[in-house]
Structures are given as structure tokens and as C-alpha cells.
Amino acid sequence: MRYALLVLAAPQSSAASQGALRFARAALARGHTVSRVFFYGEGVHNATALAVPPQDEVDTVAQWRDFALANGIELVVCIAAALRRGLLDEGERERYERTAANLDPAFVLSGLGQLAEAALESDRVITFGG
Amino acid sequence: MSTLHIVSTAPTAGTALADALRVAGAGDTLLLTGDGVYAAVAHAPGPSQLLREAAATGVQLYALLPDIDARGLAHRLHPGVRLVDDNGFVELTERCPRTASWF
Amino acid sequence: MKKILVVVRGSPYGSARAREAIDAALLLSAFAAEIAVLFSGDGVWQLQPGQQPGSIAAQPVQAMLGAFEAYDITRVYADAGALAERGLDAGHLLGGATALDATALRELFVNHDRVITL
Numbered sequence: 001m002r003y004a005l006l007v008l009a010a011p012q013s014s015a016a017s018q019g020a021l022r023f024a025r026a027a028l029a030r031g032h033t034v035s036r037v038f039f040y041g042e043g044v045h046n047a048t049a050l051a052v053p054p055q056d057e058v059d060t061v062a063q064w065r066d067f068a069l070a071n072g073i074e075l076v077v078c079i080a081a082a083l084r085r086g087l088l089d090e091g092e093r094e095r096y097e098r099t100a101a102n103l104d105p106a107f108v109l110s111g112l113g114q115l116a117e118a119a120l121e122s123d124r125v126i127t128f129g130g
Numbered sequence: 131m132s133t134l135h136i137v138s139t140a141p142t143a144g145t146a147l148a149d150a151l152r153v154a155g156a157g158d159t160l161l162l163t164g165d166g167v168y169a170a171v172a173h174a175p176g177p178s179q180l181l182r183e184a185a186a187t188g189v190q191l192y193a194l195l196p197d198i199d200a201r202g203l204a205h206r207l208h209p210g211v212r213l214v215d216d217n218g219f220v221e222l223t224e225r226c227p228r229t230a231s232w233f
Numbered sequence: 234m235k236k237i238l239v240v241v242r243g244s245p246y247g248s249a250r251a252r253e254a255i256d257a258a259l260l261l262s263a264f265a266a267e268i269a270v271l272f273s274g275d276g277v278w279q280l281q282p283g284q285q286p287g288s289i290a291a292q293p294v295q296a297m298l299g300a301f302e303a304y305d306i307t308r309v310y311a312d313a314g315a316l317a318e319r320g321l322d323a324g325h326l327l328g329g330a331t332a333l334d335a336t337a338l339r340e341l342f343v344n345h346d347r348v349i350t351l
Contacts, residue, residue, distance in 0.1 A: 001224065006349065008233075015164040015197070016138060016233075022196070026216035030224075041253050041351070081253060112257055116264035119347050120235050124223050127231035127350050130139060133342050145315070149242075149274045152314050155339045230240065230348040232274075 003027050004118035005037045008129035010045035011060035017046050020128035021063055028071060036074045036118045037064075039107070044082045047075070047107035065106035076118075079109040132157040134226035138164040139233045141177040146232040151180050156188030159226055161219065162211070163194040166233075167201060172208045185210045194219060234266030238345035244275040245294045246286055251279055254351035255297040261349070262304045269308035270301070271341065272330060277315045280326040298328035312338060 005024060009016035024034050039046050046064055053059050068075045082103070083092060089109050093101040103109060119125050135150045135158060147169050154160055160181075162170050169177035170193040181191055195213040198204055207213075214222065223229055239258040243250030254276070262268045272280055279294050286293050301309055313332040316323050323332035333341060342348065 003223075008351070014138075019138070019163055019194075019197075022216045023219060026220045030217065030220050032220070040257065041250060080256065084249065112260040113264065115257065115349075116261050119237060119261070119349060120264060124229065125347050125349065126136075126223060126229050128138075129231055129350060130233040133348070145274050145318070146242075149312060149315060152312065152335045153338045153342055228342070228346065228348055230342065231350045233242070233350070 001123040002033045002035050002121070004035055004122040004125045006115065006125060006127045007037060007039050007043040007046060008041045008127065010042045012045075013042060014130050016128040016130060017043070017060050018058065021060070021067060023126065023128070024067065024073070034071070034073050035122050036076055036114065037068075038115045038118055039075070039077045040081050040112075040115065044077050044085055044087050047077045047082070047087060047104050048102055049104040050102045061104055065104055068106050075107040076110050076114045077103070077107050078112055078115070080112070082109055132159065132226050132228075134159045134161060134222050134229040136161050136163055136229060136231045137166040137169065137233070138231065140165040141169040141174070141180075147177060147180060150230070150232040151184050151189070153230070154184060154189045159190045159192065159222055160184060161192045161194065161214070161222060163197055163219075167193045167197045167203060170198065170208050170211045171203055171206050178208055181208055181210060192222065235346040236267040236269075236344065237261055237265040237347045237349060238269050238271060238341065240271045240273050240348060240350040241276040241279070242274040242350060244278040245284065246289065246291050250351070251276065251294060252292070252297065255294065257349070257351055258306065259300055259304050262306050268306055269310065269341065269345065270306060271338075272311040272315075274312075274315055277311050277319060277321055280311055280328055280330050281321060282325055282327055295327055301328060310341065
């Protein structure tokens with residue numbers, strides 16, 4: 001089956017992001033496809049390239065990046081939710097004339113249409129929130 | 131066409147569990163994850179009552195094992211709650227055509 | 234075509250959750266064959282009449298709920314149990330929401346292919 005995941009919580013504020021990662025790994029292990037992970041609301045904080053967790057703590061951003069690269073999974077961040085929270089890629093940095101871009105390159109900014117598409121085209125949509 | 135209801139916040143932190151169980155009916159499945167697993171503790175009067183009522187109406191009750199173990203709850207569980215690991219979580223989503231998350 | 238149920242559970246003004254949930258519901262309506270919106274839990278506080286968030290320099294949710302009609306979102310519901318717990322009058326709700334009891338809620342879920350909680 002094709003799964004789409006929706007992540008709505010920041011890695012530091014709940015266990016939802018880690019739960020989504022564990023679920024995604026288990027889904028692949030059972031032979032399913034994870035077509036897209038969409039980050040919305042506070043979930044956009046999963047895509048920052050600038051978080052520096054202490055060495056004895058889990059680096060959730062790195063885990064998403066490694067997981068996506070190893071399995072060819074799209075990590076899509078809602079652009080409106082990201083801009084609101086100061087999460088920019090190089091294009092948005094330039095457009096809004098901010099001093100730095102901080103979106104991890106494993107993630108892409110896009111619109112909510114990507115969530116709609118994922119919801120309609122996959123067999124299952126699982127939401128991971130607060 | 132049953133629904134898998136996933137509750138991920140503690141029963142003392144809001145109304146997610148109660149709201150989910152108003153919707154859940156016979157043939158539906160409830161899975162407690164994250165802090166939601168605190169509802170599975172036996173002798174917590176409010177949540178236990180909700181879970182008993184849900185089981186009586188034909189809702190199947192599950193909790194996510196890694197979240198139970200992490201919180202030291204393995205020996206304090208409500209007897210009607212079955213445990214699944216991450217693989218079992220995926221299996222539940224295969225079985226239920228629809229999932230609804232509550233938090 | 235798939236039918237989507239959006240469950241809105243955030244109270245207004247406490248965080249961006251409510252606003253972003255309505256944004257998403259409006260956008261999803263353009264893609265789905267059919268869409269319904271259910272206000273659940275503290276989300277029902279969005280339906281409280283008489284909000285004047287100018288007092289805290291916030292945008293009113295009324296304007297957003299008013300957009301439902303323009304986006305052809307006609308099926309707007311509230312969990313009657315959640316309304317009752319909060320002392321909200323099911324007869325006076327913003328957004329044209331209809332209160333549903335537990336039986337009707339169950340039916341609502343069964344009649345949709347996808348449930349997205351925001």
C-alpha cells in the first residue's frame with residue numbers, strides 16, 4: 001500500500017515526529033511505500049538545518065534526512081507554515097530579503113496542494129500530532 | 131468499514147480520548163500512542179471507565195508497546211488493552227481503511 | 234473521488250493551530266470531491282459568537298469561517314458532546330455549524346474515506 005504521513009509537531013515538543021519516523025520505517029519493512037511526508041503547523045520545525053541537539057540526544061532532523069535519502073521519500077514542508085516560523089530556503093530568503101536560509105536540503109518547501117494530493121492519491125494517510 | 135482511532139495525548143491533558151471514544155463504535159479500533167498510553171494504566175478511574183465502556187460497545191483496545199515500555203507501564207496495564215509494536219501498528223492501519231488521529 | 238473529513242481541534246487565539254486548520258480545510262476543499270469539517274474538543278471554541286480579538290491584536294476567526302461558503306464547504310459540524318461540556322449553545326454557533334450527537338458522528342466518519350486531524 002501507499003502511505004502518506006502528516007507531521008504536525010516539532011521534534012522537541014512531542015514524541016509525534018519520532019513516532020512518525022518509527023512508523024515509516026515499520027511500513028517500509030512490511031513492504032509498503034511511503035510516498036510523501038508532509039510537515040505542517042509546528043511540524044515544520046523538523047526541517048531546520050540549524051538545530052544542534054546535545055550529543056547524547058536523538059537528532060530527529062538528521063534521522064528524517066537519512067531516512068528520506070536512503071529510501072527516496074519526499075519530505076515536503078508547507079511554505080506558509082514555514083515562512084510564519086522563520087524557516088526559509090534560499091529562494092525565499094532572497095525573495096523576502098532575510099539574512100539567512102535554514103531549510104535542510106533534504107526537505108522542500110511547497111504548498112498545501114501537496115498534502116491534498118498525498119491524501120487523495122495514497123491508500124492511507126496517517127496524522128502524527130501533539 | 132472500520133476506523134482506527136489513534137490517541138496520542140494523556141487523558142489528563144485534554145479531551146482527546148473522550149472525544150475519540152464518542153466517535154468510536156463497534157468494530158472500530160483504538161490505539162494509544164505517545165503520552166496517550168497513560169490512559170491504559172489500570173486503576174486510573176476516569177480513563178479506565180472510558181476504556182471499559184468502549185470495550186463493551188465492541189471497540190478493540192491497543193497500546194503501542196515501545197511507548198508503554200519507555201514509560202515503565204508494562205506491569206500496570208488495564209487488562210482489556212492489547213499491546214502492539216511498530217510493526218503491529220502498521221498492521222492495524224492495513225486492516226482499517228480509515229485512520230483518525232486525536233491530540 | 235475521495236471524501237475528506239477535516240477534524241479541527243484547536244481553540245482560537247491560544248496558538249496558530251486553529252488558523253492553520255481552517256487554512257488547510259479551505260485549501261483541501263479545492264482538491265477533494267467532497268469535504269466536511271468537524272469542530273471537535275477545544276476546536277468548538279472557534280464557534281463561540283461575539284469574539285472580539287482586536288483586544289489582543291489577533292485576527293478574528295469569524296472571517297475565516299465566513300469563507301467556508303465561498304469555498305463551497307457546506308457541511309460544517311460540531312461535536313454536540315464537546316459543545317455541552319463547554320456550555321456552548323448548539324443553536325448559536327458561528328460558521329453555520331450543525332451539532333451532531335454520537336450516533337451522527339459515527340456515521341460522519343464512516344461516510345468519509347480520509348480523516349485529517351489538524
